[in-house]
Amino acid sequence: MKTGSQRNAVASESANEAELHGITELAREYGISLRAIRFYEDKGLLAPRRINGGRAYTRRDRVRLGLILRGKAVGMSLAEIEHILSLYGEHGEGRGRQLDYLVGRIDEAMAELASRKRHIEDMLADLAEARAQFKREMAAKRRTKKA
DSSP: OOOHHHHHHHHHHHHHHHOOBOHHHHHHHHTOOHHHHHHHHHTTSOOOEEETTEEEBOHHHHHHHHHHHHHHHTTOOHHHHHHHHHHSOTTSTTHHHHHHHHHHHHHHHHHHHHHHHHHHHHHHHHHHHHHHHHHHHHHHHHHHHHO
16 A cells, blocks of 8 residues: 555656657757757667657656756766766655766866866966067067168
């Protein structure tokens, strides 16, 4: 016999599964191509239902697609994204591990971007210095030609 919380979980899962989305709807919502969504399916990251030959995505698929795209946006490989998705089990027990991993990965991405920013700032300073030097040389040449 199921407890009240088990019945609520089953009812909630059924309601979420009833919320179906088409591939075109998801592509439009996330601003990606149909081909990109099919690619993620081919890689096993999404598993839509097939209804009358068409793809029907559940709320879970929609959330997974959002996670995939966020992972790609911070430079994660598909293998890393797959790892994150695998941490998030059917009942959400991996949520803490998933979040720890994501926070660590985001920290790494932020450190990398900060390093790139420092390099860019150094390069801009070097270029500004070289530009100023060249302008001084050009001005000196103009003065000598006039004299």
